[in-house]
Every structure is written in structure tokens, then in C-alpha cells.
Amino acid sequence: MVGLDRRTGKRVSNLESAYQAVIFTLSTRIGDVVLLREFGGGVVELLGRAMTPALFAAWKQLIATAIDVWEPRFRVRRVLATGSAEQIRLGHAGLIIEADFRPRGHLGDQTVERVVEFGLGFNGGVTLR
Secondary structure, eight states: OEEEOTTTOOEEEHHHHHHHHHHHHHHSOTTOSTTOTTOSOSOGGGTTSOOOHHHHHHHHHHHHHHHHHHOTTEEEEEEEEESOHHHHHTTOOEEEEEEEEOTTGGGTOOOOOEEEEEEEEESSSEEEO
16 A cells, blocks of 8 residues: 655655654644544643653553554554653653554554554654654
């Protein structure tokens, strides 16, 4: 399956299309999509708050849940924090997401092609690193 890049309109691979869907999901506030009010990650709403262990755990869970619910080509295995304790305390946390890539997951086929790892950055939006 081939998708389209949402900015350039060029063809992208199925994996790139899935990454793009994750970015869109996590950067969308719940309630912003008019015909699908429940869509979104719930992640952006937490940005800018004081980083506490409980908030950080909730943030990781929201990311994993949003990907599992809205992007069927991924099944999240784990979400890991990167950086030192001091960096996390200062709000400079990074995340690595490990997920099973199921290229036909949107069609109900749960066959895992491979395990992928990707990082997330929040800099005025959500980007993959």
C-alpha cells in the first residue's frame, strides 16, 4: 500500500504513511475534528505543565493508547523516556516508541511485518525523530 505525503502530495511508503498518521493523531486535540469529536491524542493538552512522575506516566499512557486506538498499523509494545533525570525534570524529555508494524492492520490483518522504533519531539507540533 502506498500513501500520500500530506504536505507535498508525493507518494510515500505504507510505513511513512503510518508515521504521518501518528503525527496527525498526537498533534490533534480531542474535539478538534468536527465529524469525529472523539478523535485525537489528548497529548497536546498536557504540554506546558510541570513534569511530575504521575503526569509523565499519564503522558506515556495517552501516547500508547492514542496510537493503538487510531492507527491500526501499529501496536505499541512500550514507550520509553530518554534523557537523564535532570533533563526530564527540566522538561526536556524525549520518547522512544517501540511498536509492531502491521502493514495490513487497517484491513483486520494482524500479521506483524517487523518491530519499529521511533522517537517523538514536541516543538510547536509533533515530529518524529
